[in-house]
Amino acid sequence: MLALGSAFLLWLAWPPIPFTAIILLIALVPILLAVENILTLESTRKGRLIFRTAFLCFVVWNTASIYWVINSLTAVMPTWMALFVAIIPFGLGSLLMTIAFWLYYRLRLVTTKFISYTGLICFWIGYEYLHQTWDLAFPWMNLGNGFAQSHYLIQWYEFTGVYGGTLWVLLSNILIFELYQALRPGDPGKLKLKFLSAGMILTPIVISLIMYFGYTEKSNPANIVVVQPNIDPYEKFGSLNTSAQIARMIHLSDSLGQSNTEYFIWPETAISQDTEEKNIRMEPNFIAIQAFLSKYKNGNVLSGIESFTMYDSQKTETARFNELQRNYYDVFNAAVLIENSPRVQFYHKSKLVPGVEQTPFSNSMGFLKPAFAAFGGSAGSYGKQDEPSVFYSQSGIGAAPVICYESIWGEYVGKYVKKDAQFIAIITNDGWWGNTSGKDQHLQYAKLRAIETRRWVARSANTGISAFINQRGDITQQTKWWVPAALKADINLNEDLTFYVKHGDYVAIAGSAGSGLFGIFMLFSIFAGKRNKKSVPGSGTDSTKLKLNQTKLPA
Structure with missing residues (x-):
């Protein structure tokens, strides 16, 4: 009880x-x-x-x-x-x-x-x-x-x-x-x-x-628009046409965009069609997005994308073999920054979901790949990058492209800020969980990242809850569940680094070191106890000596 x-x-x-x-x-x-x-x-x-x-x-x-x-x-x-x-x-x-x-x-x-x-x-x-x-x-x-x-x-x-x-x-x-x-x-x-x-x-x-x-924020405004297209996650990769999905997000973006808008934030896998990264400029989706941005001088679209890269040989542990073309390729749950120029920036999600996006302990447990594929995951792990990278707009504003699951790692998000990210863009797809507390918990956890880094959070969710969160962790705007929507805000950019951003999870490292020391102490105590037990009277020669030296006392 x-x-x-x-x-x-x-x-x-x-x-x-x-x-x-x-x-x-x-x-x-x-x-x-x-x-x-x-x-x-x-x-x-x-x-x-x-x-x-x-x-x-x-x-x-x-x-x-x-x-x-x-x-x-x-x-x-x-x-x-x-x-x-x-x-x-x-x-x-x-x-x-x-x-x-x-x-x-x-x-x-x-x-x-x-x-x-x-x-x-x-x-x-x-x-x-x-x-x-x-x-x-x-x-x-x-x-x-x-x-x-x-x-x-x-x-x-x-x-x-x-x-x-x-x-x-x-x-x-x-x-x-x-x-x-x-x-x-x-x-x-x-x-x-x-x-x-x-x-x-x-x-x-x-x-x-x-x-x-x-707490007061320093005034350094930038106009940001976040989009919630409300596309069913179980249909977006199949029955729904990708170009129609892009058109919906462009329409929502255009409904709130203004001449000084710097970033349009679209959710995780918003560009759901598999896209080869080096050829993205020839893709119809890319051309449509650039046509939309032509109306916004400093505008940038930060979007989730399903991308891949081809290799002549197996350059990474996660590379898969293409039987038809006899080459290797990596698949990424990625973010892309598209602007009014040929320049394109990519970020590959690093914190992958075990079993669904990566095979745990793949070096020693690669035999489990077919099992994870049967469980709805991938037959091979997604590719990833080990360190975060910051997207920079044409006007020099640094954004942290944080993809879904990554937003619950405080120290990892802090690394974006160390690399000059002035605000945090969380792109996610919480609709997989349905109308449950999962989407609400994920939103609330984003407030912790705002406090740790003292950065605004612009959160774009496909079918979850999109929101703006200020540097104190207050949710200033948020959408409702399961509705198409867009939000805009003039957020304050910040360049100062907090103590936590500079030093990371030092409390956790100290605690982990302490647990190791206590573990060693406990093993030593157990070992010493067993040695002492061997010398305690009760068996063999020691028992005989005890009996010989005992003195009879009155009952």
């Missing part, structure tokens, strides 16, 4: 439920109490019980919060198969969270409570960092993301990023739990814990509110 209590509180605090994020600061108290209760049991299976209890908590929370993943899977495979594949997002993150709590329990067996709490914080941050850096990355459920709906509470993310939020949640829960434990009569630590708990909760909130209401 305690495990389910924490799961409920975590779900209640999670976006898109408004005004509940503060609950995160106490949501882990029930599961901490459950672990403490298990530690007092007379049982040789405490570790198993703690593992099962923690896993129940986290799998219920994850499933309740990201249930919408099933929607995209059931569209491309049978329901039973979709439920099986969904174990990856629902179960893998839950398992890693559970391991962090189990390692905390193991620390409790060999060291003090204070050191064990420090280990729990490091293990949890280490899990989050792992889950954003390996081939099965899915950092959607990082604790720091939970404050996206209540962005006025975490303006200091410009210094720490979301890992600062994770640290705040863990420290607050530990202090509140200790305060609960100290509510016994006569406990001398009760008053001190009250002050520490209040300070840990209130100080970041007060600092954030001061920053929020005191």
Whole structure:
């Protein structure tokens, strides 16, 4: 019941439920109490019980919060198969969270409570960092993301990023739990814990509110238009003609465009026809877009595109072999910048969706490619680029082309800003998930990127929610779900770099290093314990010596 209590509180605090994020600061108290209760049991299976209890908590929370993943899977495979594949997002993150709590329990067996709490914080941050850096990355459920709906509470993310939020949640829960434990009569630590708990909760909130209401943007306007064409994602690659889709986006762009418009932002895969990059200038879609831009002196179209590049030999690990032409090629989920000149800029999505856009651990698990193809993914991974690149308009304005899934990586988005991006353009296609909380969570997470970088976000979604977000994280305009629409705004460009942009996920790196050190300490303790156990009386020669030296005492 305690495990389910924490799961409920975590779900209640999670976006898109408004005004509940503060609950995160106490949501882990029930599961901490459950672990403490298990530690007092007379049982040789405490570790198993703690593992099962923690896993129940986290799998219920994850499933309740990201249930919408099933929607995209059931569209491309049978329901039973979709439920099986969904174990990856629902179960893998839950398992890693559970391991962090189990390692905390193991620390409790060999060291003090204070050191064990420090280990729990490091293990949890280490899990989050792992889950954003390996081939099965899915950092959607990082604790720091939970404050996206209540962005006025975490303006200091410009210094720490979301890992600062994770640290705040863990420290607050530990202090509140200790305060609960100290509510016994006569406990001398009760008053001190009250002050520490209040300070840990209130100080970041007060600092954030001061920053929020005191923040002012430097005036440096640029006119931007974002387009939401509302094209069914399950039809755009088949029954709907590509030129008709382009015509719809041109019409929506033209309805709000003005003489000083710098960027027209179109969504992910807006140009859905496979386009060879070196020959794009001869494509009818390119010609139609340039004809549209002829009315706008400084106008640029930043659009998603399905592109490919041909090679004479296998130049990349992701290159596929073309049996007909006997050559190799890479396919990209890309962004393109088209302007009133022959110059064309491309960016290839880097953070690819595991199983759908890339084969996880492809070097060692290439045999899984046919399985992922059967699950609705690609028989081969998409090509990608390792570092972000910035698009520059004719007038020199730098835009960060962030494609869908990439928008939940704070440090990666910060790298665009380091390369002189003055605003963030998120292009996405959230319609795969249907009218669920998935599209709302994705929108809310974009607010975190605005705060971390102090950049405006122009968000163009195909069938999701398009929006403008200012440098404080406020949504200034947004569209409704499942309607064709366009928005325009004069956003303020920014060239200053925040502390977080300069230093990246230093909190996560420190936590991960700490988890490694605690892991080594725990292994050493276990090894030392086993060696000591061998010398404890009870068997062989040592037992005989003990018996010979025993003195009989009165009964």
